[in-house]
Amino acid sequence: MEFLSAIIAGISLGSIYALIALGYTMVYGIAKMLNFAHGDVIMVGAFMMFIALTKMGLHPILCIIFGTVICTILGVVIEKLAYKPLRKATSLAVLITAIGVSYFLQNSAQLIFGAGSKTFTSLFGSGNISLFDGQIIISHNTIVTICVSVIIMIGLTLFINKTKTGRAMLAVSEDKGAAQLMGINVNKTISITFAIGSALAAIAGALLCSSYPILSPTTGAMPGIKAFTAAVLGGIGSIPGAMIGGILLGVIENISKVYISTQLSDAIVFGILIIILLVKPTGILGKKMNEKV
Amino acid sequence: MAPLLQVDNIEVYYGVIKALKGISFEVNKGEIVALIGANGAGKTTILHTVTGLLKPKTGKVIYNEKDITKTPAHKIVTMGMAHVPEGRRIFSQLSVLDNIKLGAFTRKDKDEIEQSLKYVYERFPRLEERKNQIAGTLSGGEQQMLAMGRALMSKPDFILMDEPSMGLSPLLVSEIFDIIKVINEGGTTVLLVEQNAKKALSIADRAYVLETGTIALSGNAQDLMNDESVKKAYLSE
Numbered sequence: 192m193e194f195l196s197a198i199i200a201g202i203s204l205g206s207i208y209a210l211i212a213l214g215y216t217m218v219y220g221i222a223k224m225l226n227f228a229h230g231d232v233i234m235v236g237a238f239m240m241f242i243a244l245t246k247m248g249l250h251p252i253l254c255i256i257f258g259t260v261i262c263t264i265l266g267v268v269i270e271k272l273a274y275k276p277l278r279k280a281t282s283l284a285v286l287i288t289a290i291g292v293s294y295f296l297q298n299s300a301q302l303i304f305g306a307g308s309k310t311f312t313s314l315f316g317s318g319n320i321s322l323f324d325g326q327i328i329i330s331h332n333t334i335v336t337i338c339v340s341v342i343i344m345i346g347l348t349l350f351i352n353k354t355k356t357g358r359a360m361l362a363v364s365e366d367k368g369a370a371q372l373m374g375i376n377v378n379k380t381i382s383i384t385f386a387i388g389s390a391l392a393a394i395a396g397a398l399l400c401s402s403y404p405i406l407s408p409t410t411g412a413m414p415g416i417k418a419f420t421a422a423v424l425g426g427i428g429s430i431p432g433a434m435i436g437g438i439l440l441g442v443i444e445n446i447s448k449v450y451i452s453t454q455l456s457d458a459i460v461f462g463i464l465i466i467i468l469l470v471k472p473t474g475i476l477g478k479k480m481n482e483k484v
Numbered sequence: 485m486a487p488l489l490q491v492d493n494i495e496v497y498y499g500v501i502k503a504l505k506g507i508s509f510e511v512n513k514g515e516i517v518a519l520i521g522a523n524g525a526g527k528t529t530i531l532h533t534v535t536g537l538l539k540p541k542t543g544k545v546i547y548n549e550k551d552i553t554k555t556p557a558h559k560i561v562t563m564g565m566a567h568v569p570e571g572r573r574i575f576s577q578l579s580v581l582d583n584i585k586l587g588a589f590t591r592k593d594k595d596e597i598e599q600s601l602k603y604v605y606e607r608f609p610r611l612e613e614r615k616n617q618i619a620g621t622l623s624g625g626e627q628q629m630l631a632m633g634r635a636l637m638s639k640p641d642f643i644l645m646d647e648p649s650m651g652l653s654p655l656l657v658s659e660i661f662d663i664i665k666v667i668n669e670g671g672t673t674v675l676l677v678e679q680n681a682k683k684a685l686s687i688a689d690r691a692y693v694l695e696t697g698t699i700a701l702s703g704n705a706q707d708l709m710n711d712e713s714v715k716k717a718y719l720s721e
């Protein structure tokens with residue numbers, strides 16, 4: 192029963208990683224760049240929701256909407272101001288810029304909210320459900336996290352595969368030039384991708400901080416790196432890969448925490464990443480990318 | 485009548501390399517015009533500049549009496565121009581049908597799109613048989629048909645094709661060229677880039693011969709076919 196609890200908690204944590212990883216992988220697939228500021232968008236979202244809840248006294252649902260809207264706009268603005276001018280630059284220049292944006296967001300948050308950490312109040316209530324006569328206790332946060340993530344993943348999969356915009360995204364990720372020849376506006380498609388990725392990051396922020404209620408300017412950094420790892424694990428550029436990679440990572444991390452050592456869990460997670468990449472460099476569902484003009 | 489496409493003295497660079505050194509030519513409504521020339525002469529660069537994927541440093545591209553030199557590629561498609569790119573560049577991870585539908589990306593009217601789909605399936609019955617197959621698993625000839633079918637889905641007035649015969653068996657090459665003729669007879673103007681000069685000249689009305697970024701010769705396709713220098717450089721087997 193302890194094992195089952197550990198798995199469920201791992202799936203919950205993993206679904207948060209998966210939501211963040213989706214943003215990484217979609218942006219990578221379409222803009223061919225690693226947006227290292229992605230993790231910090233989580234933090235911005237969580238701060239916005241924190242303020243909406245504590246200072247503006249909004250209903251939790253409105254707090255989430257507020258934070259998500261702000262992050263969506265932030266993601267699009269970051270892309271327009273920082274990355275779009277570098278569309279033809281080397282990938283190293285883009286990477287350094289992304290790291291710069293990450294520091295910019297962290298330091299701005301420090302300036303505005305202070306460096307100390309805040310205690311985030313769960314947006315989903317603090318109750319528990321007990322199963323099997325109390326042998327398994329699942330928190331509301333865990334249930335909401337898993338349900339919300341599943342709904343988002345199904346919705347995103349349908350959006351990508353069934354809508355015109357979704358298929359345009361797939362076309363752009365495979366061949367920008369050919370996509371333009373179909374009449375697809377590549378810049379607009381990249382903007383939409385950043386918008387979706389950032390909205391998912393904000394929701395991930397709400398879920399993350401509701402379960403792990405410490406909020407500081409660096410809150411997004413570690414989950415960001417873990418989600419990036421998850422995206423690579425699943426095969427960067429692959430949407431189902433990000434989902435599988437995220438959940439797998441969360442489960443491995445949590446099992447390590449429960450059965451091996453809390454301190455070592457991160458080392459184990461990254462160790463497994465290295466092993467998987469040695470065996471299959473493209474990740475679990477990754478395909479070889481052949482880039483074209 | 486003004487030409488459908490008028491390319492006026494364009495110069496195109498890749499970084500510091502000057503790939504096109506002042507190219508001018510025109511295509512009239514209803515024609516098949518061939519651009520022939522050796523590998524690296526600049527044929528693909530010309531097509532990319534016409535459809536907006538590349539922008540010239542100097543010179544103009546006029547289409548339907550409109551200056552489209554600075555128009556982005558995705559808008560040029562909506563003006564009735566379709567480009568079948570070199571190497572097909574189909575979306576290999578999408579299904580055949582998804583590829584075809586992407587060709588109609590800028591069109592709204594569902595019934596008209598359905599009609600175009602019928603037309604494409606009539607031209608290329610094999611695409612209908614394989615509509616649910618992942619495009620990357622098609623054979624080279626089928627991929628070429630898919631690239632052409634996809635381009636036709638925008639219902640173009642003007643279609644540009646970059647080496648459609650590349651890598652195909654002689655039988656398939658003939659099939660592809662027959663289809664190009666049929667498309668042209670249906671009222672679509674064609675700009676055809678080919679290394680297979682003999683085939684290209686045999687279906688073209690006029691042709692331009694390209695040599696390292698400049699137009700070396702131009703004229704009636706029939707005349708060029710009998711031209712000694714063309715024969716020697718491009719038509720020897």
Ligand SMILES: Nc1ncnc2c1ncn2[C@@H]1O[C@H](COP(=O)(O)OP(=O)(O)O)[C@@H](O)[C@H]1O
Pocket residue numbers: 498501503521522523524525526527528529530
């Ligand atoms: N992306 C590129 N970067 C640099 N040079 C290029 C690029 N594409 C083409 N070129 C150069 O431009 C010239 C014309 O190429 P291209 O238009 O592809 O010729 P063709 O289609 O006639 O074979 C060649 O010298 C080629 O090496």
Ligand SMILES: [Mg+2]
Pocket residue numbers: 524527528529570646
């Ligand atoms: Mg070429």
